[in-house]
Amino acid sequence: MPNPNITLVQGDITEQDVDAVVNAANSSLLGGGGVDGAIHRKGGSEILAECRSLRASRYGGGLPVGHAAPTTGGKLLARWVIHTVGPVWQPDEDRSALLASCHRESLRVARELGARTVAFPAISTGVFRWPVEDAARIAVGTLREEGEGFEELRFVLFDKRAYDAFAAAL
Ligand code: AR6
Numbered sequence: 001m002p003n004p005n006i007t008l009v010q011g012d013i014t015e016q017d018v019d020a021v022v023n024a025a026n027s028s029l030l031g032g033g034g035v036d037g038a039i040h041r042k043g044g045s046e047i048l049a050e051c052r053s054l055r056a057s058r059y060g061g062g063l064p065v066g067h068a069a070p071t072t073g074g075k076l077l078a079r080w081v082i083h084t085v086g087p088v089w090q091p092d093e094d095r096s097a098l099l100a101s102c103h104r105e106s107l108r109v110a111r112e113l114g115a116r117t118v119a120f121p122a123i124s125t126g127v128f129r130w131p132v133e134d135a136a137r138i139a140v141g142t143l144r145e146e147g148e149g150f151e152e153l154r155f156v157l158f159d160k161r162a163y164d165a166f167a168a169a170l
Contacts (some may be wrong), residue, residue, distance in 0.1 A: 003144075003148075004143060004144060004147035004148055004149075004150055004153055005150070005151065005152050005153065006140065006143055006144065006147065006153050006154075006155070006170060007152055007153070007154045007155070008154070008155050008157065008163060008166050008167055008170060009154060009155075009156055009157070010156075010157050010158070010159070010160065010162075010163040011156055011157075011158075012038065012156070012158070013035055013038070013039070013119055013121045013156040013158075014038050014039055014041075014042040014043070014076060015077070016077065016078060016119040016154065016156055017077045017078075018077075018078050018115075018117040018118060018119045018152070018154060019078060019079055019080065019110075019113075019114075019115035019116055019117045019118065020070070020073070020078055020079065020080040020081070020082050020110050020113060020115040020117075020118045020119070021039065021073065021076065021078040021080075021081055021082070021118070021119045021156075022068075022081075022082045022083075022084055022106045022118065022119065022120045022121060022123070023035060023036055023039050023081050023082065023083045023084065023121075024036060024084070024086055024121050024122075024123045024124065024126070024128075025063065025083040025084060025085055026085055027062030027063050027064065027065065027085050028055075028062055029051040029052075029054055029055055029059065029062070029063055029069075029083060030048070030051065030052075030055075031048060031051075032127070033126075033127055034126040034127055035121045035126070039076070039081055042075065042076060043073060043074035043075055043076045043081065044074040044075040045074075046071075046072050046074040046075075047071050047072060047073070047074045047081055050071035050072055051071055051083065054069050054071070054083075063083065063084075063085050064085065065085045065086070065087050065098050065102075066084075066085070066087070066097075066098040066099075066101035066102055066105065067084065067085065067101075067102075067105055068082050068083065068084040068102065068105035068106045068108070068109045069082070069083055069084075069109065070082050070083070070109050070112075070113055071083065078119070079115075080110075080113050080115060082106045082109050082110060082113075082118070084102040084103075084105060084106050084123065085102070086098075086099060086102050086123040086124030086128050086130070087099055087102075087124060087128065087130075088124070088128045088129065089124065089128055089129040089130040089131070096134075096138055099123065099124055099130065099135060099138045099139070100138050100141075100142045102123050102124075103120070103123070103138075103139055103142040103143060103146070104142055104146050106118070106120070107143070107146050107147055107150075107153075110150070111149070115150075116150060116151040116152075117150065117151050117152045117153075117154070118150060118152075118153055118154070119154045119155075119156050120139065120143075120153070120154070120155050120156065121155075121156055121157075121158075122135055122136070122139070122155070122157055122158075122162045122165075122166070123135070123139065125162060132161060132162050132165045133165045133168070133169075135165075136162075136165040136166045136168065136169035137169045139155065139166070139169070140155075140166065140169040140170050141169075
């Protein structure tokens with residue numbers, strides 16, 4: 001059983017000194033609120049320019065839910081941003097596999113880039129309304145199963161409620 005080094009901090013994902021930060025984006029890759037807005041604001045226009053190139057080359061129809069794709073980190077401390085699109089919470093449909101896929105695909109991209117340290121936000125738990133305790137279980141479980149070989153995988157939780165949920169899952 002792999003035993004990756006998973007850590008938790010309460011804080012702002014745009015301030016993390018890691019190789020790559022994961023962005024809770026949307027399919028358009030053109031920005032939004034929450035983590036996405038904060039990353040583009042602080043990282044600068046180079047990130048959006050590379051997102052536009054991704055759309056022009058590989059993802060004309062948008063980045064599908066559960067997939068992940070990298071750009072520069074721009075002015076962030078992180079060298080790369082890995083954009084992934086979480087599923088919108090649906091009470092009458094189990095979309096857990098898609099939320100797990102966001103984490104698995106982000107790890108795959110991080111390995112391709114050569115990132116050793118990666119920071120994740122609580123994907124889908126804001127605008128996309130996924131209950132944070134359930135999202136924490138899926139996120140922690142997927143990193144545990146798939147996160148072998150990294151120096152550090154860090155969850156960055158904005159508020160205490162999310163921090164407590166991830167601490168419980170861990
Ligand atoms: N650092 C860490 N966590 C944060 C930060 C931050 N700076 N800001 C918010 N959070 P969300 P989603 C927390 O909405 O649910 C965007 O418009 C927040 O409290 O960023 O996947 C995109 O463009 C919450 O717990 O992502 C998409 O359209 C968590 O990060 C849509 O939102 C995720 O909230 C994606 O929605």
